[in-house]
Amino acid sequence: MSRASYRRTTPAVVGCQETQEETLSTSERAVTITQVAALAGVSTGTASKALNGRGALRPETRQRVQQAAEQLGFVANAAARSLQTGRTYTVGMITTDSIGRFSIPLLIGAEDALGAGQMSVFLCDARDDPIREQYYLRTLLSRKVDGIIVTGRRTQARAPIGVGLPVPVVYAFISSADPRDCSVVPDEADGARRAVQHLLAIGRRRIAHVTGPEHHHSATVRATAAVDTLAAEGLRPAAPILYGEWSEAWGRQAAGILLSTGADVDAVFCGSDQIARGLAEGLQSAGREIPRDVALVGFDNWDVMVDGCRPALTSVDMDLEGIGRSAAELLLSAINGEPVQGKRARPCRLVPRASTAV
């Protein structure tokens, strides 16, 4: 029994034993810069300078300190450092509605841009609750984050999260109602335009639009842009805009509506991939073939939907990761004293797939 458990403990660290022993196995009491300094035979101030590449030190001394630090597995205490320097190399990210499909790419993009600068991200999920939001805001301020990124699913403008905050704030995906705040949003009108132009380019002229709820900002923006793009070609939508929900069920239902009204349609631009997928199923079960009879474009470029759909769905990609990255970069420049004001809209990208392949 004891033999067995002994055996089991060993292989776990095999292969990385050396490095781990050097770097991370200094169990329990953390090692401070004072110990490093003592081992290197210098004062703590000198040790600090050596490790941070500051001050005037002989290269030899610098190296001796670094070696000592290495040997002891020294990692500077971030709290002590930030107390002194006022910087925490940390940013907060508050998602106003739940963390989900949209927040993740934003987070990844932001992490990318920040990680290069060695900054970490505090993720806070306010779950659409203003109380939670303010609570998290206080927490972040107490932790003296260097900056805050605010995100949310709705692309509609929201009330600023606070006024006169001591740290810079950038809004990503969602935008602030205060035009002086810095916001990075997708240019949804651009996305809709690209979708319609693509359909026009493959020769479709009788184009309908099915989308989400009319009270949803994204739905109306995309619809307006779609109509405008058609108008620029002297066309009108092949059917009245169909507003509903962001679901497959609505897409299927919408297919029924389109077919029953006898509208002559050779393409549908959908407000989301889910709607498009539902619509595809609805049309197919009524005998329509995609893309031969009806071409289809979705919105979001959500992998499981565009790949799950048959045929694979052409879609508009808002480049959420790029938005996250861009927001983080703007935040960084604000942190470094060069604040940027105003809203930036980033273009979308059309990803053509089988559902519009002629």
Added chain:
Amino acid sequence: MSRASYRRTTPAVVGCQETQEETLSTSERAVTITQVAALAGVSTGTASKALNGRGALRPETRQRVQQAAEQLGFVANAAARSLQTGRTYTVGMITTDSIGRFSIPLLIGAEDALGAGQMSVFLCDARDDPIREQYYLRTLLSRKVDGIIVTGRRTQARAPIGVGLPVPVVYAFISSADPRDCSVVPDEADGARRAVQHLLAIGRRRIAHVTGPEHHHSATVRATAAVDTLAAEGLRPAAPILYGEWSEAWGRQAAGILLSTGADVDAVFCGSDQIARGLAEGLQSAGREIPRDVALVGFDNWDVMVDGCRPALTSVDMDLEGIGRSAAELLLSAINGEPVQGKRARPCRLVPRASTAV
């Protein structure tokens, strides 16, 4: 011009002006406990005691200090506090593979359990890169987090993230290869058992199993449990286990295989919702009706899949949020000096829907 910009500044804070002015608009220089103490006419030590409910103070004094803090919008500097107390009220969460569909519920659950204790979460996405992982580990240690949660998509055991770390670690969803580490995982065998028992309960006897890649731990565990559960009833799978990918495409393909081999099947338990959905489509386009001819159970209970599927898909829910919560609770108790060792498997839950409604 200046008039216009003056005007613009006002409406932004309308509606929340009072509260915000009190709490968050103290722009620029942060207020320290020393200022609070001065305003209340006490020493900083006393102020600290007043705000933290420690020491022996007249209630009146306590209140005076609290009022002063309120008035100045004081928020304690977390760095200074943690430097003194050694606690940061922060935990790190490292996802070994990318943050995704599985990590989010885990994170939400963990945040739930931790948020109650006023702790915040550092989220780190190691993206399947051991270098990044070790880098993040160092960062977290430098930030002196109180504990670390490690998650990942594979439910297979992984090498411990470090040995002899100065902070407690809990593995969530994924488990550590070292049996002494604390891991919280779903009892996937339990889930598979429930799925099969449900199919048996509705009277099906010729049950097949279609799942993901054979080298994937989850796939084999679920398959084994399914076979065992059938065996307990004196049954065998209605067809050889079909291993493939975790995709709808594979589900559709598997439908073809099942049909072409002429296997006599009245139910299929699928290793994932995506496979189940693909299978549903495949069977339906071959004229089979669900659940009349073939009943279907998926795995994951992923909302967009179970709802998008027609008919709605019965599925096994691993309660990821519960796993996240449970992991966080175990981490908290370890932080409080009561470490728990070993692996904990949490039961799954079957969510019946139309695909098995008789």
Added chain:
DNA sequence: CATCTCAAGGAAAACGATTGCCTAGAAGCT
């Protein structure tokens, strides 16, 4: 009246790093 005992609050030492200022040699110059 002299002590003793508390209650209430102050003073100051941590915590661990950074950084500006200072000093002791060594080197360069006349």
Added chain:
DNA sequence: AGCTTCTAGGCAATCGTTTTCCTTGAGATG
């Protein structure tokens, strides 16, 4: 040789809290 000028590195203040003693004065007790 005597002066200045660097160079390398030490000293100590500092960041904002918390916490451990102390001190003070008031009331209780003998």
